[in-house]
Amino acid sequence: MLGFITRRLLSGALLLLVISALAYILMFSFTNNIAIHILGDAATQQQIIAKQHELGLDQPILKRYFEWLSNALQGNLGTSWLSSESITDSLMSRLPVTLTLAGITILISAVLATVLGAFAAVKGGWIDRVVQLIGIFGFAVPNFVVAIFFVALFAINLALLPATGWVAFEDDPAGWALSLVLPIGALVLGTVASSAQQIRSAIKSVLERDWVRTLTSRGIPRREILLKHVLRAAAPAGLTVLSLQFVGLLGGVVIIEQMFALPGMGYLAVASTTTGDTPVVMGVVVYTVILVILVNLIVDLLNGWLNPKVRVK
């Protein structure tokens, strides 16, 4: 088991290294206009050259990457070109917002999608067709469109919930919860739609296994077979589906944070992209990839724990 974790961590680290190198070279090779952007159009040629020197843009790209890497390994992702703020600090202050959104969404979706998918697989009939309809609907309507309808309906027409804004949990727990309802609702719909369908097919394929028939023949109640044996056998597939959904959410959350003015990593990423603050965007990429690697590691561990063949060894 320990060897398994070590191997996964090493391959995660390798992945991070490759992606960071690619991203760095891609993003920092085209930074000709950034000095003008920062200084404004009125800047003289000398000022521009001085600024480029100050930002290290006159150095060879590989040298800059290795410098960045050695700093990054010590937890220092550099400073923003525009505000001179520490990127690590500003990402750490925004990470909780993004994790709250994605985390709560994935938890709610996991429960809903499992219940819906299980009912659709076991009962069939109308509930199966409803789940398939939700699947098509959730695929066809992007989460930002859902969010717009939610805002129009719940915030404007019914005036039940705040349209935008973030309330810190420490300041006002009730306000925090209310401010999350619409953004999370918009994210949940699409996530549930596609994962319920995939969980449905996972459960359906387990139901066709021979041992389900044999357990039934032994007199075990149907409910127990479903809850204890079938759900468990379908769990690895379900976890994989949810981990892919979580990765998708890290992207989906970007637009939602922007719409609802939630100060998360996505909001920062969009703002930095528009202003050309490349080091900050680089920081967001690194953080996101680390999150993805961690989630995949957790799912691998859970699946290993669920599978006796891995566990016994």
Add this chain to the structure above:
Amino acid sequence: MTTLETNVHATPIVRRSLLGRLARNPLAIGSALYLIVLIGLALFASLVAPFDPSFTDIEAVMTDPNSTHFLGTDSAGRDVLSRLIFGSQSTLIAAVVSIVTSIVVGVPSGLIAGYYGKRFDAVASWLSNMLQALPVIIVLLAVSASLGSEILISMFVFGILIAPGFFRLTRTAVMGVRNELYVDAARVSGLSDFRIIVRHILTVVRAPIIIQSAMISGIAISVQSGLAFLGLGDSKQISWGVMLNEGFVNIFSNPKLVLWSALVISLTIGAFVLLGNALRDALEDTQKIEASGSRKKARRQVSKISSTRIEETGHLLEVSHLSVGYAQGDGSLKQVVSDVSINVNKGEVLGIVGESGSGKSQTAFSILGLLPSNAIIASGQIIFDGNELVSPQDGAVSQKQLAKFRGKRIAYIPQEPMSNLDPSFTIGYQLIRPMTQVLGISKKEARAKALSILDIVGIVNPKRVMKSYPHEISGGMAQRVLIAGAISCEPDLLIADEPTTALDVTVQAEVLDLLRDLQKRLGMGMVLVTHNFGVIADLADRVVVMQYGRVVESGEVREVLRNPQEKYTQVLLSSMLEGKQPMTMLTANARD
């Protein structure tokens, strides 16, 4: 990132029949028409659109739909309809760029990885997994930050990001086909690899690629609109995402404005998805047999062979006039068991013999109520010890009635030992739990009993086996465990479905000895399903010979063995005596 699993083993299908099947699906026609109209509008936007998309009418800002502006105007007084029409251009181009990139990157690499494998496959698979681990929007933000806000560059990168879908699809399909006989034949006959790939392999992956493309078009439109909505596109270019953003900014003053672009985005993605689904259904020829309509229709096809109840006969099990069928897509019923009547007395072994597809297993599953959910009991009656499990005209087994007997009085031994144990639970758990449930005894008592039964069925180290998981024991042991499970609650009737077929020859004899011994010791009635007359001769008292779902001959084993009446039985017997497997088509033809 969204993954799309499509059936890659779909066989190549003649185009005409595919279109024919699509044409019968109203959703597919609707989606196709919508997309054709949209493409037409995009191509001839400057001719069709009533206004120039950037023409501002200051007199008419944010008007409601009227006779001049069919869908009203936006905050700058521009015609919404015209902007939607022009916006479709950038949307469709974005979809095309993504798909072309994605196919150009994904399909050839998948072909090479699947056909040649080895190092290229390892590297490409690693890259593909890496790309799939990246959140699309974040990567596209990074791309815009470095390469500028040209949306087509973003869509090109998006095409690369989504290429793993095509890669995996093609790779799996090619791997499946590569070792097929016809590909081998082509190779032997000297065709070059290139010709083989083009002729034989591309035909197989063509259909899944089309389906995948429809789905990816939908996702590409969603991504393009999302980026434009975030303001990351070219601000001068008209697109639905930009319009959506304008609408959202003005949502408090005019909530209706946002409606049109939201609707068009959703409809377009929906049309692509529905078309993709319809294509998949048409290719896989998915018959909606679960639709209650065709099930009912299928059931009506069946003439009720016997609707009168049989009298109490004193048999342990009495099956009369049983017919089982499966509903087909066109509403007909494919019968696999027709008018079968059998009975078993206490302590008697009834053999059911026949080649595969003769309906013998389906008959056995009917008694246990374990038919697949799409099976229909078309007619007949099943009575177990005076209790009616299936009544005439029921159409299904009474699960409630059976629940009282299953495990306790009727038990089952399956054919394939390894697939009939839940791999996630220990052998011990799978033996103990049925006993605590059915016999109502404590875990401790059940455990003691399980150990003694494992000993009876000839397992050398019961304690160790109880702690083992199914993957840790051999097939022969697993079959003994399953037999132990079946007899653990001392049933009156044992249904054994080919109990020795999956085992090695030496183990077969041991298991047969064990079954004979247990049956005698416990005085159980037994239904023994097999294709092997040798097993029948060894164990059964009476035998029923089945072919094409019907009983062709029945009687005392000795009688039938000595003096078979039906030609089919003679063929089955002679093929056994000659030491052949009685499962060839030759034996089936003997009936004629």
